[in-house]
Amino acid sequence: MEELSAAEPGPEPGPEPESAPESESEPGPAGAGDAPGDGVIVTRALTKRYRGGQLAVDGLDLTVPAGSVFGFLGPNGSGKTTTIRMLMGLIEPTSGTARVLGRPMPRSARTVLPHIGALIEGPALYGFLSGRDNLLRYDAADPTADPRTRRTRVAATLDRVGLTAAAGKKAKAYSLGMKQRLGLAAALLQPRRLLVLDEPTNGLDPQGMREIRSLVRELASDGTTVFLSSHLLDEIEQVCTHAAVMAQGRLITQGAVADLAAGARGRLVVTTPDVTDAARVLKEQGVADIVVAEDRVTGEPPDGELAELNAALVTAAVRVRGFGVERASLEDAFVALTGEGFDVAG
Incomplete structure (x- = not known):
């Protein structure tokens, strides 16, 4: 832990030298910065x-x-x-x-x-x-x-x-x-x-x-x-x-x-055994960033009516077992804001 100095711990320090008095009074238990809204x-x-x-x-x-x-x-x-x-x-x-x-x-x-x-x-x-x-x-x-x-x-x-x-x-x-x-x-x-x-x-x-x-x-x-x-x-x-x-x-x-x-857009999620056909239909309907994983197809929802998207899947004989938009996570918001993934060295 950095004890508010850049040096590694060494021998216990002696008394600090005298310095000019603080112009600010010492913050007390209910001092400035503690009031609600501050x-x-x-x-x-x-x-x-x-x-x-x-x-x-x-x-x-x-x-x-x-x-x-x-x-x-x-x-x-x-x-x-x-x-x-x-x-x-x-x-x-x-x-x-x-x-x-x-x-x-x-x-x-x-x-x-x-x-x-x-x-x-x-x-x-x-x-x-x-x-x-x-x-x-x-x-x-x-x-x-x-x-x-x-x-x-x-x-x-x-x-x-x-x-x-x-x-x-x-x-x-x-x-x-x-x-x-x-x-x-x-x-x-x-x-x-x-x-x-x-x-x-x-x-x-x-x-x-x-x-x-x-x-x-x-x-x-x-x-x-x-x-x-x-x-x-x-x-x-x-x-x-x-x-x-x-x-x-x-x-x-x-x-x-x-x-x-x-503030970030959620992900469209379609659960279906027909993931290949579902991905094709969604792409044709303007869904971007499509990801296929097992029995789920996800992507960025288009601006249009989601009901029409679901109807297009059904018309194409895709067996839709689940359809909806997942709430965006903080990670989704972060990527949307910064345009990049999170670097653990940050």
């Missing part, structure tokens, strides 16, 4: 251009509603990771603004970050320490954590992510999925107003994925806003209430997941 994350014209002219993020206007589980989607090179790093104060934007929990970032990072749990680009762990000792070390680095309840807090968090039995095992012996769980545990040691998760189910088996989805829903029901980046569109559709789609550094769309999927 954006917990709000960016306006957020832009990042790297040396050499590479434009990674181009004029991003993003609003993450309070209490939402917000999916952040995009193919390889779309600017998702760069955006997250700017939101967390890890890199400076070239121009534009970003406000997190109602405060400007990165200027207010020291007051905002204690209210955020983050798992970014995989967990960074001390391999020679046990899972329990890793969490104890992370907790000790948090100036807001009460040392008197540290071991109780760590034990409860390990149980929450299903690592109690492996708590005494060295982290270097953990599987990828176990390391991912431990990184998530580190982000959950304290109650958080915002949780930022980058591929939280990476390396988990199906049971582990279901458990993490359940945990995310539980956190959201408790009032935590969850900002979730994932390459698994099915996962986003199952757990997220809202989503945004990035492509080539620009925001393509954002909104409620149900609305995004509804």
Whole structure:
């Protein structure tokens, strides 16, 4: 887990040097950005251009509603990771603004970050320490954590992510999925107003994925806003209430997941034992992107009346056992918006 710095974990840091006081007051439990309808994350014209002219993020206007589980989607090179790093104060934007929990970032990072749990680009762990000792070390680095309840807090968090039995095992012996769980545990040691998760189910088996989805829903029901980046569109559709789609550094769309999927056209589905004849008739009637699989023929429905399409099949002696249009999925919407499939390296 990237603990909001680019370096790998080393010796426990000493006291931070004194710096100028924050111009913004520290966000409290009911601070700005928490009221219904407010954006917990709000960016306006957020832009990042790297040396050499590479434009990674181009004029991003993003609003993450309070209490939402917000999916952040995009193919390889779309600017998702760069955006997250700017939101967390890890890199400076070239121009534009970003406000997190109602405060400007990165200027207010020291007051905002204690209210955020983050798992970014995989967990960074001390391999020679046990899972329990890793969490104890992370907790000790948090100036807001009460040392008197540290071991109780760590034990409860390990149980929450299903690592109690492996708590005494060295982290270097953990599987990828176990390391991912431990990184998530580190982000959950304290109650958080915002949780930022980058591929939280990476390396988990199906049971582990279901458990993490359940945990995310539980956190959201408790009032935590969850900002979730994932390459698994099915996962986003199952757990997220809202989503945004990035492509080539620009925001393509954002909104409620149900609305995004509804904006894409569904697939015509014909169930028949006569798939060859059905595919021929559908092509003649203007159906595009026809796919034949066992006893099903699917395609993009034409603009005309579907009843006439069904009548054409029957007239051609195609035995129609099922006919209809399946609801579009988030994947259908993504492909329609970006013009490409989803690249897992994004």
